[in-house]
Amino acid sequence: MIFKRMAVYFAFxxxxxxxxxxxxxxxxxxxxxAMAVFTGYVRNDTIDTQKVVSIEFSSHEQIAHETCLDLMExxxxxxxxxxxxxxxxxxxxxxxxxxxxxEILAAHRKExxxxxxxxxxxxxxxxxxxxxxxxxxxxxxxxxNRY
Amino acid sequence: MNILIKYFGKLIDISxxxxxxxxxxxxxxxxxxxxxLHTKYEGLQREPFIIFRNQSKLxxxxxxxxxxxxxxxxxxxxxx
Numbered sequence: 742m743i744f745k746r747m748a749v750y751f752a753f754x755x756x757x758x759x760x761x762x763x764x765x766x767x768x769x770x771x772x773x774x775a776m777a778v779f780t781g782y783v784r785n786d787t788i789d790t791q792k793v794v795s796i797e798f799s800s801h802e803q804i805a806h807e808t809c810l811d812l813m814e815x816x817x818x819x820x821x822x823x824x825x826x827x828x829x830x831x832x833x834x835x836x837x838x839x840x841x842x843x844e845i846l847a848a849h850r851k852e853x854x855x856x857x858x859x860x861x862x863x864x865x866x867x868x869x870x871x872x873x874x875x876x877x878x879x880x881x882x883x884x885x886n887r888y
Numbered sequence: 889m890n891i892l893i894k895y896f897g898k899l900i901d902i903s904x905x906x907x908x909x910x911x912x913x914x915x916x917x918x919x920x921x922x923x924x925l926h927t928k929y930e931g932l933q934r935e936p937f938i939i940f941r942n943q944s945k946l947x948x949x950x951x952x953x954x955x956x957x958x959x960x961x962x963x964x965x966x967x968x
Contacts, residue, residue, distance in 0.1 A: 841968050861968065886968065
């Protein structure tokens, strides 16, 4: 499901984010001077001697959609960006594979870098997405974000 | 009246379901609904969560709920 509003784009995808979908896209706006990109991967953390082998993501998709688009519009205005594009996985993502991706277009790298850090941080705090960390034993724990 | 309750994250482990319809008095407040759910699922009392009513965050516990409201209980977010 894709949600789009003017300069902001947010999509959930089932499972890992495919590398082909996050290669640097062609863009033709000659006023753009910088693209800042972040990709988050599922990391094989060790929890009580067990390894995380995957994360199962779930969400209240409707609230996530509205909240994310509102937040992205706020950041477009705050940093005078051209666009923000975010993709996040739902379902199972194995360790080592991509689950979270942000692309930001701006006139200059300063705004692009600053916006990228803040968008990533606020997204993790404000968007209703939940992660169940599956361990190599077959057990699981609910993910807790650290800030 | 019927209220749809949706559970997310760790709360699903406590309620053993991701959603359910509960039948309550027509004049029930959000606070009284939470007391009802805490009684039904003792583990809820130990977990932090926020409450959404029909996709909007609920800030007034004394708000009177309406027939067919969707109440979502969400623990701290862990995406990204």
